[in-house]
Amino acid sequence: MRDLLPILRCPTCGGALGRESETYACAACGPFLTTGGQPVLVDFERSILEREGFVARAGASPIPRRGAPAALKRIFKGRNAAAERTAGAMNARLPKDALVLVVGGGAVGSGAEELYGGHLELVGLDIYATPNTRLVADAHDLPFADESFDAVWVQAVLEHVLDPARVVSEIWRVLKPGGLVFADTPFMQQVHEGGYDFTRFTNSGHRWLFRRFEEIESGVSGGAGSALLWSIRYFIRAVTGSPRLGAVAVVPLFWLRFFDGRSRAHADAASGVFFFGRKSAESLAPADILQFYHGSRSDR
Structure with missing residues (x-):
């Protein structure tokens, strides 16, 4: 290390x-x-x-209970195939001991497991300390020199920051030229983590957020089925006032997430979207974002 x-x-x-x-x-x-x-x-x-x-709090999370139990999450959310695919791609593309910054790395994200214990050196940071982090920091002001990292992983984080554009600008700054980035961010999800939840992105909005990066792959990390599960869960939660009852009620409906797809139609109704790309010296123009939308995948 x-x-x-x-x-x-x-x-x-x-x-x-x-x-x-x-x-x-x-x-x-x-x-x-x-x-x-x-x-x-x-x-x-x-x-x-x-x-x-x-x-x-002695450095503990400001959010008393960070989500559902792990077993229930596996039933409700399944595996994040986009994250798994990208973790494998990063391992294949990056050399031994490449330095990878994990923003929001207090917990290991679904599908990110392949990054850990391999040939990459991970530097986890979060707003609280865990065995997965090496420092506590605010992503709006990353405490690193320019061009320090070979890759950045930011999964289920950008909805929890006040200024996502500033955070992405900081990610661009600390990446080496051609450095890789993976971001996975909600679109159709209700508020989670209470007062620390601020923003959602369509697939096109997410791409524009990363306009200073060249795309390798982007699209749906959770489709229409997952979005429906989120809505049912929070409908029951809102009507009954019980988060636990809402979580338990959707367990028999876990099969809805098997209807998730990767088409443009699913992107328009996605639970979450992702972007995998590399740092670029150029930026998308405003007109490019319409072409991006119409060029989205049309297969399932």
């Missing part, structure tokens, strides 16, 4: 960091917190995270 100090930067001023006792410090901005032995490289003045609350 390589030392990250040479690529770490202050999230406030962008200056290089040095070690100070058991943490890191910026010569201009001072030392940073640590939690569980991990540096907390957050500018609390510009972040949704509050310093006092973070300290009171």
Whole structure:
């Protein structure tokens, strides 16, 4: 595991960091917190995270209960085939010990397992510390030098940030020329993780968000069947007031997700969409986005 100090930067001023006792410090901005032995490289003045609350939680997640139990998730969501396919492609494309930033890496995303334990070196960050992370940071101000990473993985994260465009700009900045990115983001999903849920994207909107990247593959990570499951679950939850009852009620309907497809029609009704691409020096033009929509897949 390589030392990250040479690529770490202050999230406030962008200056290089040095070690100070058991943490890191910026010569201009001072030392940073640590939690569980991990540096907390957050500018609390510009972040949704509050310093006092973070300290009171000892670096734990600000969301008391992060989703349904794992077994129920497997029944409800199944496997993320797009993530599995892309994880395999990243392993095949990237050299040994390539440095991969996992934004929102507090938990391993569905289908991302192949990235872990292989030949890639992962640097996980989140707004809370876990064994999967090496530091705590706010993705709006990634605490890394320009062109530090070979790839970035950002799965089920962009709906939980206040300014997705700024986060994607930061991803572009820290990627090496030609570096890879994978993003998986909801379209037709109800609010989850409470107050930390802000945004949704159509397939075209997601592509425009990543307009400074060349597309390798994009499309549906969860189709119309999965979107219907989400709606039924939250309908029951809204009527009964019970999140647990809503989750349990859709278990017998798990088969609806087998109707998911990858066509443009499914993209128009998708539960989630994904983008896999590489950093580019060029950008899509506004007119290109209409061509992107009409060029979407028409097969199942």
